[in-house]
Amino acid sequence: MSITIRNIKPEDNIELARIIRESLVEFDVPKVGTVYSDPDTDRLYQLFAEAPNSCYFVTEEDRVLIGGCGVYPTPGLPTGYAELVKLYLTAATRGKGIGKMLMDKCYEAAAGLGYTHLYLESFPQLAKAVSMYEKAGFKPLDGALGNSGHFACTIWMVKEL
Known part of the structure; x- marks a missing residue:
């Protein structure tokens, strides 16, 4: 297995x-108010290319x-904050430490x-992703920060770098 x-x-x-x-x-997550229905999901390269101080990494x-x-510098976040966004892996590759590798690269x-x-x-x-975030030092918040437009999300977390 060669991961890049x-x-x-x-x-x-x-x-x-x-x-x-x-x-x-797969996880029966609501489709409206998530990245599922977000038109930017179909143009991630352009979204990140057009946003200063952003980056997106893929793994192979x-x-x-x-x-x-x-x-991503989500509008409305406090000064010094960015959002860790769109961490997704294929079902067959989850649980192998690849998500942690991607998060470390993003940190x-x-x-x-x-x-x-x-x-x-x-x-x-x-839940497995949320557990991974907790192990990585993310702390729960009582509500959303910024204006991601993903109003269906019900878990919000922050990590100091």
Whole structure:
């Protein structure tokens, strides 16, 4: 197994959107008010290319795209905060430490971009991911920060870098 992490490319858009939407269907997460119905899910390369101080990394296993994760300056977040966004992996590749590798890459990139905190939004249905966030040092919040537009999320967390 050869795992690589690289910056997103335009040709990754279609496969990433498929991985994200399949994951949400798999876990029976609401589709309205999530990345499922967000039109930017189909144009992640452009979204990150157009946003200063953002980055998105994809991971490949044996040269096959298996997921990704990014750092995004969501409007309305406190100064020094960015959002850890769109961490999704194919079902077959979860539980192997790849999500942690992607998060570590994002922490390093966020710090390099000058951020002091990372914020994220999630769902109770994604319990394994939430547990991974807790182990990584994310602390629960009582409500949402910023204006992600993903109003269906019910778990909000923050980590100091």
